[in-house]
Amino acid sequence: MGESRHAGSHTSNASTIGGQYTLRIKLALLVLVGTLGSLSPLLAQQKGQWAPGQFGLNAGSIPDPGITYANLAMNYSAGQLNNSDGNKISGIAGSYGFWADENIVYYVPNHKFLGGYFMPYVSVNVANGSLVADISGTNLGANGGGAGFADLYVQPFNIGWHFGKRVDFNVGYSFVAPTGRYTAGASNNVGSGYWGNDITSGTTLYLTKNQGTSANLATDWELHGQKTVASAPSGQFSKITPGQAFTDEWGIGQILPLKKNMSQLAQLGFVGYDQWQVSSNGGNYLISGNPVSASRVPYYSVHGIGFQANYILPTKDLVLFFKYYDEYSAKARVQGRTIVFGGSWTLKIPKPQGKP
Numbered sequence: 001m002g003e004s005r006h007a008g009s010h011t012s013n014a015s016t017i018g019g020q021y022t023l024r025i026k027l028a029l030l031v032l033v034g035t036l037g038s039l040s041p042l043l044a045q046q047k048g049q050w051a052p053g054q055f056g057l058n059a060g061s062i063p064d065p066g067i068t069y070a071n072l073a074m075n076y077s078a079g080q081l082n083n084s085d086g087n088k089i090s091g092i093a094g095s096y097g098f099w100a101d102e103n104i105v106y107y108v109p110n111h112k113f114l115g116g117y118f119m120p121y122v123s124v125n126v127a128n129g130s131l132v133a134d135i136s137g138t139n140l141g142a143n144g145g146g147a148g149f150a151d152l153y154v155q156p157f158n159i160g161w162h163f164g165k166r167v168d169f170n171v172g173y174s175f176v177a178p179t180g181r182y183t184a185g186a187s188n189n190v191g192s193g194y195w196g197n198d199i200t201s202g203t204t205l206y207l208t209k210n211q212g213t214s215a216n217l218a219t220d221w222e223l224h225g226q227k228t229v230a231s232a233p234s235g236q237f238s239k240i241t242p243g244q245a246f247t248d249e250w251g252i253g254q255i256l257p258l259k260k261n262m263s264q265l266a267q268l269g270f271v272g273y274d275q276w277q278v279s280s281n282g283g284n285y286l287i288s289g290n291p292v293s294a295s296r297v298p299y300y301s302v303h304g305i306g307f308q309a310n311y312i313l314p315t316k317d318l319v320l321f322f323k324y325y326d327e328y329s330a331k332a333r334v335q336g337r338t339i340v341f342g343g344s345w346t347l348k349i350p351k352p353q354g355k356p
Contacts, residue, residue, distance in 0.1 A: 046229070046281060047300065048222050048245035049151065049176050049196045051076065051100070053325055053338040055218035055249040056271035056308040060168035060204030062119045062160040063346050064317065065110035070344035072102040078327075078336025084298035086331045096334050098129035100150065102342075110349065116161035119170070123153040127180070127190050146188035150180040151196075158200070165211065168204040173197070184237055185230030194227035194242070212255040220247045231285045240283035240294045247275040251308060267310035271323060276301045300332040317346035 053074060077097035081089050106121040128147040158172030175198070180191020199221045207213040224242040231238055253269025281294035306325035312318075325338040 046227075046240065046242040046294075046297070047333065048224065048242060048275075048277070049192050050198070050220050050222050050245065050247050050275070051338075052247055052249065052273035052275050052302065052304065053323065053340050055202065055216070055273075056251040056323055057214065057216055057253040057267060057269050057310065058204055059202035059216040059218035059249065059251065060160070060170055061202075062117055062158075062168075062170055063106055063108055063344075064348050065108045065117070066347050066349040068104075068106040068108070068344060068346040070102070070104040070106070070342065072104070072340060072342040074098075074100045074102075075339045076336060078334035080330075080335045082330045082333065082335055084332045086329055088335075096336070098127055100125055100127040114159060116159045116170075119158045119160060119172075120156050121158065122155075125150040125153065125180075129190070146181065146186075146190040148181055148190045151191045152177040152179045155200070160202075165209070166206050168202075168206075170202045172200045174200060184228040192227070193229075195225035197223045214251075214253055216251040216253070218249045221245075222247075226283070229285070231287050236286040236289065238284060238286045238294075240281055240285065243277045243281045243299070244279040245275060246278050247273065249273040253308065253310075255312075263313070263315055265310075265312040265314065267308075267312060269308050270305070271308045271325070272303070272305040273325065274301075274303050298332040300330075302327055302330040302333060302335070304328065304338060306338075317348065319344045 051074065053076075054072075075097070077095065079095045081092050081096075083089050102123050102125050104121055104123045106119055108117055108119045126148065127150040153174060153176055155172050155174035158170060158174075160168065160170035162168055176192070176196035178191050178193055178195060180189075182189045182191040182193035184193070200219065202218045203216065205215045207215060222245050224244065226239055226241045229238050229240055230236065249271070250273070251269050251271040253267050256266045256268065258264040258266055277299040280299075281297055283294045284291035285294055286292075304325035304327040306323060308321065308323040311320040320343040321341065323338075323340040325340075327335045327337060329335070
């Protein structure tokens with residue numbers, strides 16, 4: 001970026017990017033088997049590839065010119081499965097959760113492109129998931145999970161702009177390559193088993209002149225390719241296309257100096273996310289040899305709210321972050337909580353004058 005995004009003593013863009021580095025994780029949520037809405041027999045609810053909780057504060061910012069490495073760890077856990085009305089489904093006990101670790105590398109050239117700063121990046125992800133369910137009154141149980149490399153996330157086009165001293169904005173295109181292990185019907189899948197495309201945006205509105213107080217919004221619209229699934233309980237293979245999904249993630253934050261010389265900063269704020277399925281699933285499930293339209297599976301949605309804390313060392317371009325979300329509403333999916341933590345470090349290229 002080559003310029004300070006904070007007035008006064010805020011001398012580094014590192015103080016604006018703690019939330020930007022809570023970036024996207026692109027892995028498939030494991031298939032959940034449950035009675036959703038009025039469907040009979042049981043069908044699998046197919047989630048999208050975007051796990052909410054990636055963004056929060058500083059959603060519109062991008063790193064300084066150079067190479068940035070970021071690491072993000074995410075844990076999701078839930079013990080409740082809701083129907084399409086948002087009510088807990090009785091007769092199903094168990095737990096669902098995953099750990100995921102993102103390793104993200106960005107490169108920001110030291111020159112402008114289309115009036116903004118170009119920031120392509122790649123995220124290599126490792127995941128470990130588990131699903132344990134006991135569905136009473138039936139002979140159908142679910143017990144699965146897998147560990148290993150998940151799907152690869154690549155954003156070949158992402159560009160950010162500064163509009164005066166009040167707004168940072170970025171927009172991009174990314175794709176998800178199904179590199180994670182996936183076999184239809186297997187209980188140890190890590191990947192989604194299909195290609196995905198995402199249109200993303202991030203906006204940070206600075207509410208004060210010194211840019212210490214900000215409102216933030218990130219969005220993702222995901223479109224999905226075709227995947228092979230094994231229908232329960234017959235195990236017959238079907239071709240379906242998971243419906244499109246839209247996610248927004250928001251945050252309101254305040255930067256506080258921990259030292260008078262601004263060499264250490266804290267950023268605290270409220271964050272949240274909302275996700276909706278916005279189009280029907282395509283294709284048919286095969287149940288005992290009979291096709292059942294995948295579009296009959298009810299749309300899912302989820303809403304969560306929580307807090308974020310960043311510890312920032314501006315002169316070292318180092319940021320550490322922690323976020324917690326509690327999901328207060330969910331329809332046709334599990335309802336639980338999300339924890340995200342990690343850090344980022346930027347190697348500025350070229351180095352600022354006067355620095356070794």
